[in-house]
Amino acid sequence: MRGHGPPVSEAELHGLVDGDMDSGRREAVQAYLAASPRDAARVETWRRQNATIRAAFAPVETGPVPWSLPLAPGAEGAAATRQAAGGQAEASGSHMWRGRWFARIGLSFASGALLAASAAYLAGRANAPEAAPPSSEGPSPAGLNDTYVTRALSALWAFVPPPAVVRHSPKSDGPGQDMAAPILPTLSVEGLSLAGVRAMPGGQGQMLCLIYARPDATNIALCVEKAGDPGDSVPRVSGSFPSSMIAWRQKGANYALTGALPEPELRALADAARAEVAAFDGW
């Protein structure tokens, strides 16, 4: 292949199509193509190929990406089993894929921070009981002890988005059957989406934690358990960012809200939750 200057190579023709060539050679290659209809036609074919391939896969980058199970040993088998069972858990086309993946990442990250900070917090309390936590406004409300704090935090640590969607069945004996007394606010605040519910042993029975995902991929947990003591208490903040927690007792239940949020935001969410609990009038 010859044009102006050095011969035009096949690689340069591809480079022209893919925008990967020295600018100084571009004119020479184009001049060569002007004089060589056969090669010009090939180059045009490659350009059409490029356009076709890019157009075909353009929706993937902007469209919903389905959630997939983690690639773990046996994952294929598990997936196949779900498929064979007609499982609808895959929720193909769901917008949750990225959310779940980053909820997982966010929680992994938050877990470390929360674990370290809460361990330091609890250790600090054990070693110096008279010393108040950095952002504490006073002693914990009666019945809201460190154990409850730790359990509430652990709800966030241990939360991993489930691989399958489990729907409540009216006939199922799921957790929370005996949780009629404590009111679980939905925390219908803009930007929060319910990511899951975690049930775990509590001091007065079962503790339920609602895990919410925020648009910035941070997560918060709102936990509730039956209170051992009657009476309401004002919200108190324990710990400091990113492991701060705000806890209060209301209508016979202990509430705890925790997550990697600045204290003002945490307080605002707690106020919203308290308002919902206060407004709840049974049925």
Next chain:
Amino acid sequence: MALRDELNLCAPRLCRYARALVTGHPGPSEIADDLVHAVLLRAWEAGTTLRLDGHDLDLHLYTLLTEWHRERLAAGRMGGKAHMENENFHAGGPHAAGNLPFPASPRDKFAAALLALALQEREALLLIVLERFSYAQAARILKISRTVLVMRLARARAALSEIPAPKTPACPAKARPSYLRVVK
């Protein structure tokens, strides 16, 4: 930018590459999406030690995905399943497979043309054309020289010739109900 944010940006592109590589079409693929998920998790886990960012992270992710795809093909663990997915795609789903012969649509032909390429040629073509890597970057991902890369690219293009353009079906975004998930 935090690693998490960078991975967030990479995820859709990785998914696009994986689907093109594994099935040749843009539709959901369990295998491709699993690969992407695994690569992202690995990158996240290794992120603090590798300290990659920007283009280096990009290249690392694509290298991992390409290698894992090859390994799984070589191990034969994916071959049957990929074939099944592809077969289902061509036949219109698992229930339609094996029933009536389907006329090959442009979308089918497009995917078939991509999958008919040798894997090495497909990798080179997709990295350059679909993912728009430079020749140097693609060569680095594939751990080959630039010359070899261009040779593979040239073979892929020659084999594809006039690739039929698929007609992407319009998929209006459908609001899905949110279900309460119980974490055990």
